[in-house]
Amino acid sequence: MGLVTLGCAKNQVDSEYMLSGLAAGGLSLTGDLSRAEAIVVNTCGFIQAAKEESIEAILEAARYKEPGGRCRVLAVVGCLSQRYAEQLKAELPEVDLFLGVGDEQRSLAALLRSALGEGPGGQSGCREARPLRLVETALQGWAYLKIAEGCSNHCSYCAIPLIRGDLVSRPPHELVEEARYLESLGVLELNLIAQDLTAYGRDRGKDHPDLEGLLRLLLSETGIPWIRLLYTHPAHLEEGLLELMGSERRILPYLDLPVQHAADRILGRMGRKTTAEKMRSLIRRARELVDSLVLRTTVLLGYPGETLRDFEALLEFIAEVRFDRLGAFAYSPEEDTPAAGQGGRVPRAEKERRVEMLLELQRRISAERNAGRVGRVLPVLIERALEPGEALCAEYGWAGRSAAHAPEVDGWVYLAGQRLEPGSFARVRIKEAQDYDLFGAVVD
Numbered sequence: 534m535g536l537v538t539l540g541c542a543k544n545q546v547d548s549e550y551m552l553s554g555l556a557a558g559g560l561s562l563t564g565d566l567s568r569a570e571a572i573v574v575n576t577c578g579f580i581q582a583a584k585e586e587s588i589e590a591i592l593e594a595a596r597y598k599e600p601g602g603r604c605r606v607l608a609v610v611g612c613l614s615q616r617y618a619e620q621l622k623a624e625l626p627e628v629d630l631f632l633g634v635g636d637e638q639r640s641l642a643a644l645l646r647s648a649l650g651e652g653p654g655g656q657s658g659c660r661e662a663r664p665l666r667l668v669e670t671a672l673q674g675w676a677y678l679k680i681a682e683g684c685s686n687h688c689s690y691c692a693i694p695l696i697r698g699d700l701v702s703r704p705p706h707e708l709v710e711e712a713r714y715l716e717s718l719g720v721l722e723l724n725l726i727a728q729d730l731t732a733y734g735r736d737r738g739k740d741h742p743d744l745e746g747l748l749r750l751l752l753s754e755t756g757i758p759w760i761r762l763l764y765t766h767p768a769h770l771e772e773g774l775l776e777l778m779g780s781e782r783r784i785l786p787y788l789d790l791p792v793q794h795a796a797d798r799i800l801g802r803m804g805r806k807t808t809a810e811k812m813r814s815l816i817r818r819a820r821e822l823v824d825s826l827v828l829r830t831t832v833l834l835g836y837p838g839e840t841l842r843d844f845e846a847l848l849e850f851i852a853e854v855r856f857d858r859l860g861a862f863a864y865s866p867e868e869d870t871p872a873a874g875q876g877g878r879v880p881r882a883e884k885e886r887r888v889e890m891l892l893e894l895q896r897r898i899s900a901e902r903n904a905g906r907v908g909r910v911l912p913v914l915i916e917r918a919l920e921p922g923e924a925l926c927a928e929y930g931w932a933g934r935s936a937a938h939a940p941e942v943d944g945w946v947y948l949a950g951q952r953l954e955p956g957s958f959a960r961v962r963i964k965e966a967q968d969y970d971l972f973g974a975v976v977d
């Protein structure tokens with residue numbers, strides 16, 4: 534049984550649940566698709582590029598079903614399937630099973646066993662029992678904790694509410710139980726994720742804890758030393774949360790705060806419920822309350838109606854605020870979203886030119902901010918030994934991340950040291966910095 538995961542961190546967590554359900558259902562797992570009797574592709578359907586990547590992965594997996602291949606059952610699950618199941622059924626006859634997102638995925642093991650002609654097997658029959666997760670990253674000392682599903686913000690360019698539905702916050706006791714489970718696997722860094730972390734609890738009434746309340750629970754009920762917040766929303770980030778971050782060293786001084794744009798006219802068309810001035814003062818306040826705060830953001834270029842003046846306003850904002858990390862994307866129209874019907878299309882070449890210009894500005898800012906870390910001694914979570922023959926292996930031998938590096942997006946700390954272990958901390962003196970990566974040696 535093989536599983537291919539595409540898309541975001543939330544999809545990765547879904548795959549970890551599915552892997553555990555499949556194992557509990559008596560299906561043996563393999564990382565080598567050529568040896569799998571059944572293959573599951575967990576897809577992404579967020580934007581055009583991601584959809585194309587998902588289709589390619591499905592066709593790639595289908596090759597293992599060709600004569601001589603071991604694969605007998607191909608299943609497609611996740612966001613693309615949730616959004617386009619009927620169309621995909623018509624266009625992809627090689628696929629045997631389609632499942633969407635959420636609870637449907639709990640029946641995957643039982644459906645695969647019957648498609649393989651095998652009996653009901655282990656516990657996967659009972660949908661109520663939420664299997665624990667198979668968390669590969671725990672060996673590197675970190676894991677994601679998905680605290681909610683869906684989103685009720687309905688930003689006008691975004692298809693996620695159409696795919697994953699409105700916000701559904703997970704019960705805090707369930708999250709504490711899962712965090713404790715991850716801690717028992719050796720997880721030292723817990724990365725909280727959702728579509729909008731700062732909306733946590735808003736769908737559950739005033740007595741339900743919000744994000745700050747959930748964090749206080751995780752701090753008191755676990756001993757996990759590093760807790761990181763990914764995907765907050767500038768319109769929902771409260772001062773109380775910033776004060777808690779500023780006073781609790783186990784909550785990393787790190788915020789992923791997608792601003793998306795900085796021209797109020799465009800922010801309004803996007804439905805972002807905030808303004809450039811509000812975001813400026815929020816960021817100023819956050820840096821006052823949280824010492825050494827590292828800020829990541831995301832921006833969307835070429836939104837319908839974006840003028841050169843709007844783009845310049847964004848460039849000025851980015852040059853002024855100086856984020857540590859920034860992801861920039863060209864707008865792509867998503868059907869059934871309000872933005873898809875808005876006029877004022879920006880030509881593709883011009884969108885890409887604006888993305889390039891903004892990334893070049895950010896590269897310089899990241900390099901300057903990274904240079905400021907040279908000479909400092911930073912706690913680093915060791916993730917892996919570098920492979921022989923890998924660049925830098927001779928000089929450094931190991932790769933890890935500091936509090937300023939979120940997993941999978943922010944680059945590495947390359948380090949030299951003896952007797953190091955993946956999934957453990959080391960104190961590292963930074964000797965050199967590049968645009969995104971740092972280089973140093975372990976100090977005792």
Ligand code: SF4
Nearest residue numbers: 684686687688691728
């Ligand atoms: S907050 Fe994020 S996930 Fe939610 S609608 Fe807006 S862009 Fe989409």
